[in-house]
Amino acid sequence: MIIPRSIRRLTEKRQHREGPWSELFETYKGDEVVSLDCETTSLDVKQAEILSIGAVRIKGRKVITSERLDLKLKPPKSLSGDSIKIHKIRASDLADGIELDDALEQLLAFIGNRPILGYYVNFDIRVLDKFIRPRYGFGLPNKAIELSHVYHDIIKWKHVGGDVDLRFDTISSKLDIPMLERHTALGDAITVALMYVRLKYGVIPNTSY
């Protein structure tokens, strides 16, 4: 999956170099990262519809929660019982949501060409790409940072042998990060951002299982 994505990205970069979104394709030079999380109706990319998008910028060791994206979308037709159970988002909660077009526009402007951080971030990117590509003719070209990889690399380095437990709740408790609002897009994005900063700048946690 990774290789086709990078090849496709190169092609798309060539196609859009002169377009209105050319900035997205430039290599990022700053020190910011965007932590992103989407709540969706399904864990299958083909069926998933986006319910809400949350994102915050990380600058150095700081999570800039004052500049954040907290988008609730109009309820998709597929809003089903299962995802309601996970996210506790009902159609009525999304009654004052915005249109998907509008949300994607805001999201692209917010992210720019910064790297995107997330927990199983490829899923979010692929779902977003599914909706972005038909509208813009490209997928998100940004570099992706997978939180569980960052965590895994550090833990593995300290801890030879055995599988590393990569569940969200385990990581957050190992890193001693307070769980903010679990299962809201923005809450998860902030938690992931804090975990990232903690891994990047903090002392390596003790992982004696």
Next chain:
Amino acid sequence: MPNTFKMDNIPFSLLNEGEKRLLSTHLDIAYYQQGETVIAAGDVPEGVYIILKGRVSESEASSENEAAQHIFVHYENEDYFGGWSALRGTAIHNFVAEEESICHILPTRTLLELMASNAQFADYFQQNLAVKREIVAQHGGNQDMAEFMLAKITDAAVRDPLVVEQGVSIREATELMRHKKADCVLARKGGRLGMVTGTDLLDAVVLEQRPLETDVSEIASYRLVTIDHEDYLFNALVMMTQQQIERVVVLSGQEMVGVVELTDVLSYFSSHSHVIGLRIERAASIDQLREAALGLNELIKALISTGVKIRFTMDLLAAMNGRIIAKLFDLTVPADMQPHVCLIVMGSEGRAEQIMKTDQDNALLFRDNLAWADKQATMERFSATLISFGFPPCPGNIMVSNPEWVNSVGDWTQKMSDWADTCEGNALMKLAIAVDAKPVAGNEALFKVARNWFLRHLRNNDVFFSHFARAAVEFDTPLTFFGNLKDRDRLDIKKGGIFPIVHGVRTLALEQRIIKTNTFQRIEQLIEQGVVREQHGRDLSEALALFIQLRLRQQIKRTEEADDGVDPTPNQIDLQQLNKLERDLLRDALHVVKGFKKHLAQRYHLGG
């Protein structure tokens, strides 16, 4: 919107909904690893930091070669720091993460915006301890008080409100008030109610010369001060005193149920303490007096547990105790001896700062060459009776049953000056107790002669004052304990806070020859004489009141829990029992003590 930020804590709970929203949209979160500097002295801080998790210490900007930095304070979960630095523009201290810390940052610009829109929030951030305590008192101060008696608003006479509609003239309103025998009327204007008092009517007609046909709703004041009908009556009194008003509107939920007036509140209270006072006055035998004295305990307990301001309680108790002792003196000492002797109380009793009955510190002065054969036997009986009233004996045996504390005026003054000259610890301690003396019974003139002589005797004796003051700075004031709640969760508040203030103020008062003995009154006098700056004096008073209040609450609790009803550690404060707000105030108060000790050290040249 992430609700990681707790708005329930003061000062953030002072903000209204809109301001809270503004606050939460401007918060950032920062991560600091152990040992990392959050704000360095000289930096321009980004704003106020509120700890989400972790611990941060504040320390002095050290010169290079100073090895151990002096840490002032530790901040923990939900504490905020850097407010002062943010307002000044630069930090004067170093703030370092003691452990991994995650902080919310409220940018200075937003802070200033909030301070501009919310005066109380601004006060809390800028002001000193005295103002902070006042704000706290107004905002849910009494929540965790024990459920005790004391009158609720509904117990007093709540008067039916007299409401008039908009358009009623001043003349009509006045007639109605006369008819209904009311001295205030509530005028409705749109959806709001405004208060019009007799004074308002007079002012409007006589001073402003408005015509009698003026609509009363034009002269009403719409900033109504309200209280819930379930609230304590005493709080209504405090409110009236603070705001200098005589009426408070009583609400039940959102609905107005009436008006309570100052005269009603006062008459209610006076009738209570008055009853006990009468019983003391009328006691014809020691047994009757004992009964009255024991009744007093209950009253005090009730006052304390309902959160009545500590100074009122202390004043009331001192007055009552004084009357009990005076009455006992009356019943014990033969009438023909009374003009020739004077009974004094000393120590905390003499300062009128005793609340829980600690020990009796008293002494007797008698006219030089008085012949009274039964003197010592009578005094022994006196002490024993007081013990039976529930005044425990003094462990240092400073009471009239001990001949050392029964003296002629000449011997007494000699003793005091000997103590002052030795500059030795035990003697100075006795002297400290003795200079807080207050006459309670017998011939006051005897006491005054001795006191005035002694105050003159001390004049300009710098060596004495330097020795005397030293005790106040002897014990360290613990400001770093907040970080170690787990291993060191107790604090001796007497050594750390109460004693330095009381003794320091006592020294200053002696030097200025102030004859008041109560620490609060001494502070007021010191301010008046320009020895202490007003701001500092008020902070000192509030700090002392806070210490006493916190200590008292835990004392009561421990006394109730102990099997024998005796509190084994009367001066300990268990920090874990304090809530976040109390820890905040305690920290500020200890800062005040620290500053005061510095001042004393400078004034009396107590190096080191």
